Every structure is written in C-alpha cells, then in structure tokens.
Amino acid sequence: MIVVDLLSLVLIGVAASAMPCGEIQPLVFPITDVQIIPSISNSLTKGIPASIGTPGQTIVFLPWPELNNTWIYDEQPYCDPSIIFSDTICRVRRGNLYSDVSSSSYHKAEDIPSAGGAPVETQGKYAETGISKLLDSSVPVQDTLDIGSVQVSESFPFGVPRLSWDHGYTISHPMGLGSNSTLLNTLVKAGRIGSRVWSIFWGRMWVDADDAMDGSLVLGGYDSQKVIGKNYTQRLDYSDTTGCWTGMRVNVASVKLNIRDGDDVELLSPSDAFDACIVPQRQLLLEAPPAIVKGFENTSGVSSLGPSYGIHWGGYLYDSTNLFDGDMTISLSSGLEVRIPNNQYLVPYVDVDRNGSRIFNNSQHELLVAISYAKYDAPRTLGRYFFTGAYLMVNHDAGTFTIINYLYGHYNNL
Structure with a gap:
C-alpha cells in the first residue's frame, strides 16, 4: 500500500491507459x-x-x-x-x-x-x-x-x-x-472513454436545498478538483485471503467524534482497529465493532430506540431532541483522514410509504452505523456515506483503487 500525490496518480492512470485518450472526455x-x-x-x-x-x-x-x-x-x-x-x-x-x-x-x-x-x-x-x-x-x-x-x-x-x-x-x-x-x-x-477507470462521490442529502449536493459517477476518468491533500492508493485484490469481495480492503485505525468546542473523542482502542471492505452500494456509513455505537452513546448521552428498518436498514434510531451535533472522522492506517459531516451520518428517519412516497419521521434520527461482530468472520464494510467525505477512483487498467479527500472541480480523463 502506498500514498501518492495527485501528479503521481495522474501519471499512473495515463501510463495504464489502453489507448491515447487526450481527446476523449470522460x-x-x-x-x-x-x-x-x-x-x-x-x-x-x-x-x-x-x-x-x-x-x-x-x-x-x-x-x-x-x-x-x-x-x-x-x-x-x-x-x-x-x-x-x-x-x-x-x-x-x-x-x-x-x-x-x-x-x-x-x-x-x-x-x-x-x-x-x-x-x-x-x-x-x-x-x-x-x-x-x-x-x-x-x-x-x-x-x-x-x-x-x-x-x-x-x-x-x-x-x-x-x-x-x-x-x-x-x-x-x-x-x-x-x-x-x-x-x-x-x-x-x-x-x-479512453480507459477502464471509474470514480464516485455520493453527494450530500437529507439536508436543506441550499446544502444538498448531487453526487457523480465518472467513467473513464475522475474529477480532478474534487480532491485535495493526501491520496491513498492500493492494489485491487479480490482473493479470499483479503476477505474483501470488492477488491478494496482498508484498515480503519481510528474513529473520532469531533466535538464543536474543538475536542475529539476517540471511539476505538488500538485493539479495536479493524479491516473494512469498501462497498459503495451499501446503505450505511459503516459496519463496525460495537465500540463505535457504544462510544457514540456514551459521548452524546443518548440511548438507542432500536434498529432501523427503513432505507437505512441496520442503523440505529435515536430521539431527535438533544442530538449530538459534531462530525465524525474516520482514519485509515495509511494516515488518510476522512471527515463525515454530522448531517451525513446522523440523518432523519426516512422510508418509502405504501403509495411509493418518500416519507420522513423528523422526531427520530438514524445513526448510519451497524454493529458487526468479529466472531462471524465476515469483514466490516465502508458504505456509500463514506463517500460524502471522500472520493473513490478505481483503475482497472492499473489494477488499483485510490481514496482521496474531495473538493469541487472539473473532469480529467485517464
């Protein structure tokens, strides 16, 4: 596993392209x-x-x-x-x-x-x-x-x-x-398109119209200005030895709650660090050890009303009064830190009604974290809401995937 700067990322992608693609837009x-x-x-x-x-x-x-x-x-x-x-x-x-x-x-x-x-x-x-x-x-x-x-x-x-x-x-x-x-x-x-590359940013939802943001899927390249800071690049590996069926396994070393006064509260002890499989179609932020949910409740002073069976199946429900208002930072063992906004991991309860309408229960919020016990041997996962704070690029020509902090921008082909 390596950390590369953006210029190196572009050179890797261009070198791996199957054909010249300067005139082919993603x-x-x-x-x-x-x-x-x-x-x-x-x-x-x-x-x-x-x-x-x-x-x-x-x-x-x-x-x-x-x-x-x-x-x-x-x-x-x-x-x-x-x-x-x-x-x-x-x-x-x-x-x-x-x-x-x-x-x-x-x-x-x-x-x-x-x-x-x-x-x-x-x-x-x-x-x-x-x-x-x-x-x-x-x-x-x-x-x-x-x-x-x-x-x-x-x-x-x-x-x-x-x-x-x-x-x-x-x-x-x-x-x-x-x-x-x-x-x-x-x-x-x-x-x-000029190469077998795809990139994704999930966007931001369940917020006021002024703050909402569509996500994007880019085929044949990536949005160069949606990324800033360190990039984490690793080989794709679909083998059973990794336990990760998408080929994208990472190690989560730290999960912190970011308090509004500037302090951070660590939810993982060093012994709780875990491997996770990146699964961007999954409906939550992450599946994680029990320490994450327990630590969230201890820090925020709230108790769960039970599991969610709505669109965010597997998350945990909480009364919307006196909710914790800080962000969450997930750090990988590579050193890459991804900050998830509060309104993207602690969202109003949402479901689909019998007539097909999207409905909300604003008296309840959902913590988009499911508990996964190591004794069941399956890897934990990082789902779609991880990509409200990070950008993912998969380069099949190079056999790599890259996670990058995002920023708005323009589209580059690879």
Missing part, C-alpha cells in the same frame, strides 16, 4: 433523486438515471464494484417481503422495473456470454450469496441502453435475475463495474 453522470411513479412526485430513489429499451423506460442504477455484468430487474423484482412489504414500495426502491414486452428492441439471447456479457462474475467468500447463481439462472437479454444522454449500445447485454440473490435493502439495479465490466469494456471499444 463521461459524467449525476447521482441524484429520480421520480419513479409519474403521478407521485415524492416517489424518489437516489442513483444514476438511465433508460432501457425502445421506447426508453426509466430505471435507476447503483454502481457495484464486484460485478462484471449489469443486472436489471423486471416485474419479478425479488424484494425481501420481510423488509419491503408492498409491490409499490418494491418498484420505487428497485428504481423502477423493466418490461420486455414494452420494448421493440428487446432480444432474448442464448446466454449472457454469447450476448456479449462477461462469462464469469467476480465473487468472494463474503459477497452476496446469490452472485454465483446469477449467470445460470437469469434471463439473458440484449436491449438499447442509455445512461443519461449517452447511448451505450443499441444491443447492450444484461441479465434479468430469476432468484432472490441480493439483500432486500440493497435496492436499485446493479451496474457492474468489476474487473471485466461489460459496461466499461463496451464504452472503451466504442471509443467513448
């Missing part, structure tokens, strides 16, 4: 709220808006770093009924549903590899248990895919799942950005 897509049901304005899901089929059907993607293929749900969306208990809620949380009979460009293929997809899915010991069955059980399809205003292909290969393979709370359609990503390979082959 593709930039917002991570934003998308209305799912036309008649219900608050039927919102956050993700990457796209269109599938002819005429185009709106769907919402989330980037999955461990998947090579892209998977799109149809009218059999396999939401977990113990968590999502109506078809309308399922439709909204899945980011709308694909209808093959409504698409004149639909084509059923013999199998996903012959359709042009990846023949093997990246998977690991602790990945979603159904990934290993997706290739054999899903419906192989080719259809028109547009992401934003970009037409990816008139016959893009993807699979339609025919089993309940993911956690029911993971929600939207998985965009495969793994080491043999069909999407990245298609865009490189078409000359739309």
Whole structure:
C-alpha cells in the first residue's frame, strides 16, 4: 500500500491507459433523486438515471464494484417481503422495473456470454450469496441502453435475475463495474472513454436545498478538483485471503467524534482497529465493532430506540431532541483522514410509504452505523456515506483503487 500525490496518480492512470485518450472526455453522470411513479412526485430513489429499451423506460442504477455484468430487474423484482412489504414500495426502491414486452428492441439471447456479457462474475467468500447463481439462472437479454444522454449500445447485454440473490435493502439495479465490466469494456471499444477507470462521490442529502449536493459517477476518468491533500492508493485484490469481495480492503485505525468546542473523542482502542471492505452500494456509513455505537452513546448521552428498518436498514434510531451535533472522522492506517459531516451520518428517519412516497419521521434520527461482530468472520464494510467525505477512483487498467479527500472541480480523463 502506498500514498501518492495527485501528479503521481495522474501519471499512473495515463501510463495504464489502453489507448491515447487526450481527446476523449470522460463521461459524467449525476447521482441524484429520480421520480419513479409519474403521478407521485415524492416517489424518489437516489442513483444514476438511465433508460432501457425502445421506447426508453426509466430505471435507476447503483454502481457495484464486484460485478462484471449489469443486472436489471423486471416485474419479478425479488424484494425481501420481510423488509419491503408492498409491490409499490418494491418498484420505487428497485428504481423502477423493466418490461420486455414494452420494448421493440428487446432480444432474448442464448446466454449472457454469447450476448456479449462477461462469462464469469467476480465473487468472494463474503459477497452476496446469490452472485454465483446469477449467470445460470437469469434471463439473458440484449436491449438499447442509455445512461443519461449517452447511448451505450443499441444491443447492450444484461441479465434479468430469476432468484432472490441480493439483500432486500440493497435496492436499485446493479451496474457492474468489476474487473471485466461489460459496461466499461463496451464504452472503451466504442471509443467513448479512453480507459477502464471509474470514480464516485455520493453527494450530500437529507439536508436543506441550499446544502444538498448531487453526487457523480465518472467513467473513464475522475474529477480532478474534487480532491485535495493526501491520496491513498492500493492494489485491487479480490482473493479470499483479503476477505474483501470488492477488491478494496482498508484498515480503519481510528474513529473520532469531533466535538464543536474543538475536542475529539476517540471511539476505538488500538485493539479495536479493524479491516473494512469498501462497498459503495451499501446503505450505511459503516459496519463496525460495537465500540463505535457504544462510544457514540456514551459521548452524546443518548440511548438507542432500536434498529432501523427503513432505507437505512441496520442503523440505529435515536430521539431527535438533544442530538449530538459534531462530525465524525474516520482514519485509515495509511494516515488518510476522512471527515463525515454530522448531517451525513446522523440523518432523519426516512422510508418509502405504501403509495411509493418518500416519507420522513423528523422526531427520530438514524445513526448510519451497524454493529458487526468479529466472531462471524465476515469483514466490516465502508458504505456509500463514506463517500460524502471522500472520493473513490478505481483503475482497472492499473489494477488499483485510490481514496482521496474531495473538493469541487472539473473532469480529467485517464
């Protein structure tokens, strides 16, 4: 593992590019709220808006770093009924549903590899248990895919799942950005991007409109001015020895609460430091040892009302009166420190109502931390809210991933 400056980061990326890319601009897509049901304005899901089929059907993607293929749900969306208990809620949380009979460009293929997809899915010991069955059980399809205003292909290969393979709370359609990503390979082959690089910043939500910020997914590069300070770069490693199915394992050495008077309170003892797998589609900030939640409660003087079963499934609920108002700083063993704003790890309770509307209970807040016990042997995770304070770049050509503190800016190609 190494720490590199931004110039070194750019040189590594350019050296690894498969083709000259000075004239090829990276593709930039917002991570934003998308209305799912036309008649219900608050039927919102956050993700990457796209269109599938002819005429185009709106769907919402989330980037999955461990998947090579892209998977799109149809009218059999396999939401977990113990968590999502109506078809309308399922439709909204899945980011709308694909209808093959409504698409004149639909084509059923013999199998996903012959359709042009990846023949093997990246998977690991602790990945979603159904990934290993997706290739054999899903419906192989080719259809028109547009992401934003970009037409990816008139016959893009993807699979339609025919089993309940993911956690029911993971929600939207998985965009495969793994080491043999069909999407990245298609865009490189078409000359739309110059390298198999992708970058993500989740944005800021659940705040006033003046403070809200859409996130972004960049394919073929990164936003050079969303980064400042140290960069932490490490080799991608999907082997079972790391226990990290996304290939991105880091060591969390410190978690501090930042008190408004300038003091910090450390929540981890040296013996509590833990390895974590970066999983940007996960719905929380982190899964962590019990010391994090216990330390938060001891410092803030509050007690949990119980676990959350809303959009932030697995977090902890607290009464909204007299809430702790400080930030949280997560430090990696590399020395990189990422500061998470208070309003991005301690958020109002949010869920989807039976009619598909996004609803809030402002009398309760959710701590976006789940307890993970080491005795179960699975690695802890850093989820999407880690990228409200950090920026992630994955470079498959170089075989590396980089975590960087973010700042606003412009897009650089790699």
